[in-house]
Amino acid sequence: MPGRTKRPVPSGLKEGSPHYFGHRERLRTRFREAGTDALTDYELLELVLFRALPRRDVKPLAKTLVAKFGSFAEVVAAPHARLAEVKGLGDSAITDLKIVHAAAGRMARGQVHKRPVLSSWNAVLDYCRTTMAFEEKEQFRILFLDKRNQLIVDELQQVGTVDHTPVYPREVVKRALELSATAIILVHNHPSGDPTPSRADIHMTQSIVEIAKPLGISVHDHIIVGKEGHASLKGLRLI
Numbered sequence: 001m002p003g004r005t006k007r008p009v010p011s012g013l014k015e016g017s018p019h020y021f022g023h024r025e026r027l028r029t030r031f032r033e034a035g036t037d038a039l040t041d042y043e044l045l046e047l048v049l050f051r052a053l054p055r056r057d058v059k060p061l062a063k064t065l066v067a068k069f070g071s072f073a074e075v076v077a078a079p080h081a082r083l084a085e086v087k088g089l090g091d092s093a094i095t096d097l098k099i100v101h102a103a104a105g106r107m108a109r110g111q112v113h114k115r116p117v118l119s120s121w122n123a124v125l126d127y128c129r130t131t132m133a134f135e136e137k138e139q140f141r142i143l144f145l146d147k148r149n150q151l152i153v154d155e156l157q158q159v160g161t162v163d164h165t166p167v168y169p170r171e172v173v174k175r176a177l178e179l180s181a182t183a184i185i186l187v188h189n190h191p192s193g194d195p196t197p198s199r200a201d202i203h204m205t206q207s208i209v210e211i212a213k214p215l216g217i218s219v220h221d222h223i224i225v226g227k228e229g230h231a232s233l234k235g236l237r238l239i
Contacts, residue, residue: 042072076104133225138159139156140157144179144183169208183218185222197231197238
């Protein structure tokens with residue numbers, strides 16, 4: 001019709017182009033038929049971003065996120081404020097990413113609950129890494145266990161700085177007594193990525209062991225998690 005102005009297509013997209021519809025459907029099909037192992041980190045991010053950004057080519061954005069943070073896991077675990085620094089990533093998309101992170105944590109936690117912790121150790125490690133490995137500040141968490149080594153509760157005790165978290169051994173043991181726990185597992189993260197225990201980590205753990213033992217509370221382990229893996233003080237024979 002004369003004089004009628006056609007609405008411009010969003011930048012980077014052409015109606016009917018592979019990126020507009022075909023690419024999305026092919027990616028979804030590959031995910032359904034081959035699973036996550038068939039997708040790169042940025043492609044998995046694309047799937048998450050499709051819903052929040054339905055009319056945009058999100059591949060460049062997904063690649064930017066992986067380049068900035070390092071991996072799919074690090075993207076969804078990144079703080080809201082840092083994600084907001086990425087151009088083109090609005091509140092809706094950030095919320096979707098944080099929902100994925102929360103869901104992963106909830107699923108990992110479900111594998112630990114109502115099961116003897118010592119017989120499902122890999123699930124414990126997965127939970128600890130999912131929950132804490134990519135945090136930008138040190139966190140100290142305690143898993144409190146009953147006499148059957150089932151989880152009573154896990155609690156985030158302290159949040160510190162990028163390289164230090166204040167931990168008070170007597171307060172740790174006091175909380176275990178309040179919960180009638182007979183064993184505990186200590187967990188904290190190293191934002192640097194290297195899970196190697198420091199002298200302070202070792203000293204603090206040994207102090208908790210010394211206070212807890214006479215009260216009938218066992219310290220099964222102290223797990224340190226980081227981007228590069230995890231370290232077990234028990235496995236290293238440091239407790």
